[in-house]
């Protein structure tokens with residue numbers, strides 16, 4: 001146990017308590033600042049904010065720690081203002097969202113879990129909360145604050161201009177302490193396995209922090225930064241998923257690492273200035289939004305497709321399948337030699353301006369109205385990249401509590417339902433975590449565990465290997481290896497080569513990692529060193545899961561197994577890092593307690609990548 005220290009501040013209601021616990025029993029012991037809180041929320045994105053708010057409302061002391069700046073960072077920081085899907089306006093208890101979720105995840109969602117999320121979202125009303133916190137939601141043409149951007153049949157409204165930082169500020173006003181720029185590197189646990197808190201490093205000062213907590217909510221987002229080419233945030237390095245893995249939790253569905261066409265070439269075109277990454281991504285090739293994507297023959301291929309090819313055009317996955325078919329059958333861009341992209345026709349893109357938050361579009365408008373002289377190319381190239389990740393730990397039925405008691409996962413991101421899931425599971429996790437925290441004392445833990453975590457982190461800073469490799473090189477090498485064999489379109493040989501290279505990096509490069517400047521303050525190399533191992537674990541897990549799944553199912557498109565095979569593969573692939581560093585893989589049938597597997601089979605349009613898209617008109 002850390003020795004009790006001097007209280008630095010008197011706790012406000014809802015405010016965690018700080019103590020300074022410098023441990024002097026061992027001359028090599030690392031000192032740290034201790035904070036006590038009932039509920040610790042790690043990550044200040046949409047999920048973390050929903051969790052923190054709910055824990056506070058439930059009467060607990062809450063503390064939020066974020067690697068960057070809570071409310072501004074993560075994918076929520078990047079995508080705020082985009083389409084925040086909420087079912088709070090739907091009739092009933094919210095459960096009507098379940099069939100759409102099941103269809104849009106190609107049957108791969110745990111149905112008890114999604115039911116709880118859908119009901120939680122309906123109950124928590126995140127859009128209304130956003131407005132209560134000062135957000136002014138963008139109005140549709142009809143003047144309503146919410147409108148449905150895609151499909152009137154869906155029990156979801158798409159809210160534009162949702163801003164998590166407003167919720168963050170509201171929580172700050174209510175007394176919740178936010179500790180920014182502090183990266184959680186591991187959790188600590190009691191002898192019986194219960195989570196007992198987390199350890200973090202202040203990235204500005206290098207100070208260590210111990211957060212003693214009764215319950216911990218991981219809301220750290222995904223790991224798509226590890227893929228190298230991503231529209232996601234640099235904070236998304238998978239530390240949450242890595243912590244789950246290091247503590248023996250199996251992760252499921254890592255192979256469904258969501259991809260999109262969001263990276264634009266040439267870089268710095270107008271597409272970037274008005275943030276057409278987003279137009280290029282979801283809307284570009286969505287038949288409802290407009291036909292912006294062209295193949296190499298200049299054909300707006302979604303426009304000419306038979307309905308059987310895109311009979312579920314609202315499904316992001318169906319659109320990805322359609323685009324991938326163009327590429328597989330030789331109609332993609334030749335630009336990078338890999339025929340891996342599509343063309344975006346910028347002349348047509350303007351047609352979706354009404355869908356975009358004004359600030360995205362303003363650059364383009366001013367440029368054209370004021371005659372600033374920018375020459376917009378007609379076509380730019382859209383490349384495939386990653387924007388949210390898989391890898392969810394198993395949770396107790398219908399909850400966000402993992403198999404580590406007191407540890408809640410709010411890290412699940414699901415393709416276009418990202419904001420929906422983040423808000424829903426954050427709410428659920430916060431609601432349950434506060435109940436547990438209120439009924440218990442602080443769990444004890446061994447001081448040696450804290451010291452082990454800190455020694456590992458500071459050891460990375462202090463190490464001076466004889467044959468050094470910089471952390472940035474390790475990041476880039478793993479990203480390069482992953483993007484090469486684990487892109488949207490995959491096959492055995494390429495994935496195996498990726499896995500071999502990732503394992504080589506783990507074995508040969510990681511032990512040689514060297515932080516060249518030894519300062520604890522603002523040391524980006526040190527930060528990258530602390531991120532590297534977790535990123536590698538995420539990528540190795542994902543590649544193994546992808547090798548294992550021998551079928552095509554969006555976003556996992558295999559040219560060697562081109563057919564979606566519901567008879568054999570309506571199963572989750574579970575990847576587990578064993579204590580000895582080896583890996584195991586297991587499968588379980590999807591939980592079909594609400595919509596039976598046979599019915600899922602009928603709901604999903606067949607997928608066969610070997611058959612090219614068939615156009616209505618030539």
Ligand SMILES: Cc1cc2nc3c(=O)[nH]c(=O)nc-3n(C[C@H](O)[C@H](O)[C@H](O)COP(=O)(O)OP(=O)(O)OC[C@H]3O[C@@H](n4cnc5c(N)ncnc54)[C@H](O)[C@@H]3O)c2cc1C
Pocket residue numbers: 042043044045046047048065066067068069070071072073074075076077078079080082083084085182183184185219220221222231232233235236237239240277278387388410411412413414415416417418419420422
């Ligand atoms: C460009 C783009 C556009 C998108 N558009 C849409 C859309 O239109 N509709 C939709 O539904 N979804 C969309 N998404 C997805 C959606 O933004 C995400 O699913 C959602 O924001 C995830 O929220 P989150 O809270 O789970 O994670 P994040 O927002 O990523 O938050 C994670 C937080 O955890 C912090 N963190 C990470 N690691 C640590 C650590 N070790 N210690 C402490 N803190 C840590 C990060 O700094 C960050 O603040 C989009 C995503 C992108 C990138």
